[in-house]
Amino acid sequence: MEYISVLDLEQLQEEALYMPGFFTDLNLDQLMKLIQDQSSFYEIKNMFYRFPKDGVCEDYRRQIYEDVKTQPVYDCLEQFTAVMRQAWKSNGNQSSVETQLQKNAWYAAGVYSYCRAVTDLQQALAGLDVRSEGLQKFSAYLNSYVNQQDFLRQKEEAFRIRQAMDDLHLILVIENNKITVTSGTLEGAYETYLGEPSRYNSPFIASMRMSDLEEELFGIFQKKHPELFDQIRKFARDFPSYGDETIYRFEKEIQYYLAFCRFQRKMEDQGFAFCVPERDEGKDMEAKGLYDLALACSNYLRDKAVVSNDFVYGPGETFFVVNGPNQGGKTTFARSLGQLVFFTKMGLDVPACRANVHRFSTLLTHFSVEESMESGRGKLMEELDRLAPMMEKKARGAFVIINELFTTAAHYDGCVMGARVLEHFTGNGCRGIYVTHLKELGDVVEGVVTMTAMLDGTDAHRRTYKILRNKAEDVGYAEDIVEKYQLTYDRLHERLTEEQAGWQ
């Protein structure tokens, strides 16, 4: 039988269990937590731990995500997920209740939910104009699945039991600890008197088990009216199992798109932009309004704005070398580039207003670890140890992000080593960004562009977090000395005139 997956084009042998190294460097681990939070029931993290097998698969996913984002498709997938979860819940309940009759009842409820979810999804997808190959394949599979004899018979019986339960209304007459149970419906006279219908469930509904009272009531009732209860028992005998491998796989994998979509929508509601990245190798790789998504999430909580940046790798340009003051947004810029490449490769939308992203074989990152106990020499060793495997692999066509390499080496040594590293990666057809304090690095290798984290021109030492193409140079940080309280007549007059505009 054909292997149908919405993540891959062919069956993969291994699942990625571990977080790739670049996750923490790019703060993708923080983002993964937030995305996983969008889907508490399903374990989706692992699906983010590996890239699609190749460019074809990247596009396969991107098409599917395009479909998922459209409201009708999104709605029917959410609905499907919700009802499937009821089925799983009924399954769980079935194994944790004790009486056989109630086990059977939960089983019937589970089958009902499953059939309902599958049937509804099949009908919804058949009526929608899905464009992606992946969803089309799955929709076709569903069409044939729901018409199989076994499924049809099971579904009919499950639906019939459900109907019978819906139709059965019990009437309880309670007085002086004596309860009489009959079936039928009432006017609800007291509710009419109060003028508001009750939307309350019985107090026992929260528990999956029958309370003693429920057992007692159903017990005395079924002695005189056994029909429904017999039907439930028979159903469990006649249809001992249900479910389908491909549908379960779809249910799990589609959460990859749904969770990200939910997350993306929340961020968009807060005013953060996302876009579908173009994949045009013929045009320059560039982005407008690119920002660090992880920073956006944490800043949003603290009510702080996030600065976005534009960039373009012009023809022949392969590496950005970024200088500038501390805390000026260099690392954030580097991270946002990494996230851009990551989400593009994953077939999802990217945190930018507009982007064209070339194809890369993989992502390589090297961030300096927090100053630890290692002394100068030790730290350099440690850095080189981590650098070696990146260079050894000779990963052609990778996207490389290097943040503060060789900070502990002598200035001259740092420049020489830095230049070699850059030469190595540019020579291997890689592209990337190199954040450094070494201003000289920009000049030595061909194809390298220098950029600087900018400071506000008027009020020195204030960071703008904007990264612009700029020759690295020494900027004077001298701060204007302002009158402390700005209370001179001229200044005060100015202030008051300004303020007056705001008074109603």
Place this chain on the structure above:
Amino acid sequence: MKVRLLYEYKEWKGNRPYYDCSSIVNDLGLPTLFRVASRDQEQREGAVLTAAQADEHLGKTLEKVMLVPLTTPEEIRYRQEILKDFLANEEFTKKLYDMASDAMLRWDRLGKKQMDKPGARERGIQMVSQVKLFHLFVDVLTQIKTLCRAHMDSFHSEGLRQFAGGIEEDYSDEWEAKIRSVLDDLTFFCDGEEEYSLAGGGTNLVHQPRMVLECQVADGLKLGRLKVDQLETVDKKFRKAKAKTTFSEKMMLTFASEPTTILKSPILLEDLKKLENQVVEYVMHCFQPFMSDCREFFEQLHIQSAFYRACYNLYVRSSNSGLQLCYPSVCDTDCLRFENLTEYSMATYRSFVPVGNDGDIRHKMLLIVTGANQGGKSTFLRSLGIAQIMMQCGMFVSAKTFESGIFPHFFPHFTRREDSAMNSGRLDEELGRIDDIIRHLGKDSIVLLNESFATTTEEEGSVIAYDIIRALVEAGVKVLTVTHLLSFARQVYGEDRSDVEFLSAQRLADGRRTYKMVQGEPELTSFGLDLYDKIIPSA
């Protein structure tokens, strides 16, 4: 249900108070008023002063309400009219507040704090408190309705007439009867609570619910949605239930035409209780709008009636000491007129009638008060400030007449004595406060400067004062200043401007102070020498 005794179209929210309320309170000496307002002032002249129990809520409420300015003449008049009614109906004023605070007290005892917490639903116990609260609200509302009926005819203000009319409408006798019938149906739920017992002392009767419910069947053979068809409380002769099913019960169960059971085990009875709770919860849910209406109503009434009750206390105190009070009127912001204006806080504190001032200042945005030390300048500035604040919360003012504009932005800038220890930083601190005020100015602002910029040399201080005050007045801010900076005052005087008024503390030729402010040119001296001569023995 609406209270709306503070505003015609809204309830009290406490929004938009003055900026820097604590400066206003302390610089103007308002804590005295809050203290006096907290106590019953019933002592007549000559009677022994008894320390009546202070009700802190009164003082706190007065403070809160005073610090949120009214912004239109209509709002001020609305409160003034209501206040007149309250002061004229002593019994009503006291009873209404007593009812409101009694309701709050009993509500607190029922666990107001817990109940207010969202999501905290201790079933059963929680519901019992809710039902009791329901009873409480209904009882007090009835009391208030009766009280209003008794006094309705003597109300002249729109506010109190609407208040009384609103209760008649929103808590009509019909509606009350319906609520009470439902409360009767719920009697079984509060069983054992004598207070709300139907049986009224019947010793061998117990309250039992009789319920007829319709119930749907949910997944996993569970009882699902409930529908209530009948609910009532019936009185049963109390009989100890037998632990085992008796013979007659067995007979009854056997021959019952429909499936029937008698619950005996504690677990089953416990389950039945849960079911009863759910039904009560539903009934209470139906009265949720009424309940939250009541909550809001009583919280508001507790605050709003307290404001008038506090005013009443102040009023009694003032009349006892013979202080002249008036209801101020609103005029343009560049005018300020008053007759026999006294410093209310001081007068209240000392229970005597201080010297009053008269003034008729038209079309001036800057008032500069200079003159003799110990001449009553600061007192005068405070009396203006207090009157302004009291006017802007709809209260009476201690004057024969008082007329002023409305200034929703009110900033006192008084020298802080407590800072004198750190002399070097004082100007810094003062200017910092000025800067802060500048940042918070708005349309119709008034700034009261009391001996500002005196922490530096006369010369420097005058320049600073001149610059700042000039800029403020040019921006349309009204400035009342008491100052020793005579170069500043004389410079302004020399400019002969039509929009500036000069007052100075009167000093008689023999050096005596009358504590009166009179119009006039700023003198070259503050007559500190008088004091010096008085205090330092001449050699």
